[in-house]
Amino acid sequence: MPLRSHTKSRKGCDQCRTRKVKCDERGPPCSNCTARELSCTYLKVAAARASHSQSQSQSGTPAPLPHVKSVSRENSRTRLNGTRKEVVDSPFQKSELTILELMHKFSTETFRSLCVSASELEVWQTTVPNLALKHDFLMNGILSLAAMHIASSREPPEAFAYLDIGLQRYNRSLKPFRDAIDSLTEQNCDAVFAHSIIMTAIGIASPRLTGIRDESSSMTESMVVVFELLQGVKKILQVGVGQSWINLELFSRGAFWKDTSTQLDEDTHGALAQIDALNDEVMTGIYESQHQINREIIAHLRHCYAKFALEPEPAPALAWLAAVRKEFVDGLRCRQPFSLLILMYWGVLLGELDGRRWWARDAGRALVSELLGALRPGDPRWQPALTWAQQRMSL
Structure with a gap:
């Protein structure tokens, strides 16, 4: 066997x-x-x-x-x-290292550029990243802004690589962000609010960054997108789903919009009075409804200029973006000339942030220059308003 x-x-x-x-x-x-x-x-x-x-x-x-x-x-x-x-x-994958790099950039440097006061430092450095662990759109927003921050300080082709990462993350955030706006709850309203501010900074910074790659990029179109996204901030207030951890009075009829005793310099005061008078002169009659909207928006802009003169921080410029009506945004989308003129005057205010925030670098100048090219009317009544913006931006 x-x-x-x-x-x-x-x-x-x-x-x-x-x-x-x-x-x-x-x-x-x-x-x-x-x-x-x-x-x-x-x-x-x-x-x-x-x-x-x-x-x-x-x-x-x-x-x-x-x-x-x-x-x-x-x-x-x-x-x-x-x-x-x-x-x-098990070495770290390149994509994992990139995420670590971007989170480090945000938590050590980028977050500071979003603060409008010292009281918000902890919010943006700690609270917002913790929220991002629960909301993918906010995490993608943080990574996008940090990538663009790095790109803003690098030379090509390295800058292009970080810019591409930033744009990819930005695009990933859009649909879930809009979905969150459509279904606001007490659990997601803070994340929606934070992402609105991050998207504002991205919208201001991205045209200049894409421009270094010789790509066609419109500051005006980018700002229209920002206006639309910021409607989510208003919705948080309208539906009353909870009080955000950031002072929402910047975006409401609260303390920020109360009268200020600060007087504008003579040049700025005269320019805003001039555009107000021009609105009365050319936007009456069949444009009466738009005329009233313009008066309100110009008054908001005057208030923001005064607030900036009192404290030169991003809050006044950002607050105006969220304060405008939907009808004004529709006018921008349709390239309505007077809406573009008002936006150009806001571009001058944005230019005051140049050197104070990396995401605003050259943005005001680029916006005013672009709008000057679009607003070359034959009507001589427009010329003084255009000249003022041109001179303030040294164009």
Whole structure:
């Protein structure tokens, strides 16, 4: 009767030996330990080899040095290779390192550019990133803004690489952000509010950054998108789903919009009075409804100029963006000349942030220059208003 071949594993791992099951001897880890997520070691095999080596050395026969395989679950990962899993070193992927780099940039530098006061430092450095862990659109917004911040300080082609990352993250955030606006709750309203501000900074910064790649980029179109996105801020107030952690009075009829005792300089006061009078002169009659909207928006703009003269921070410029009516945004979208003129005057205010915030660098100048090219009317009544903006931006 022929003898059966030996089926026991002589070099099985410690776990399989203890459990008295057949080991495939392919580890560490073997397939049994992999399936059960056990620590796979071969210490008993090494001890047996060492004992065998000692007996051989006593008999005068040299033995090979024992080789012990070890595995650290903390520093390794499993990779499927056919039907076999192997433990391999686990370096960070490039995409993972990029995310770490962008989060570090935001939490150490970028967040400061979004603060309108010292009281908001902790909010933007700690609270917002924590919110982003629960809302993908906000996380993508943070990563997008940080990528553009890095791109703004680099030279091509490195700047292009970060710009592409920023635009990709921005695009990923748009649909879920709009979905969140359409279904506001107490759980997501803070994230929606934070993302609105981040998107404003992105909208102001992106045309200048894409311009370094000789791409056609319109500041006016970008600002129309910003106006539309900021309607979500108003919706938070309208539906009353909760009080945000940032002072919403910047975007409502609260303390920010109360009368200020600060007087504008004579030049700015005269320019705003001039555009107000021009509105009365050319936007009456069939444009009466738009005339009233323009009066309100110019009054808001005058107030924001006064607030900026009192405290030169981003709040006045951002507050005006969120204060305008939907009808004004519709006029911008249709390239209505007087709406473009008012936006140009806001562009002069935006220009005052140049040097104070990286995302506003050259943005006001670019917007005013673009609108000057679009507003070249034959009506001489428009010329003084255009000249003022041109001179203030040194164009």
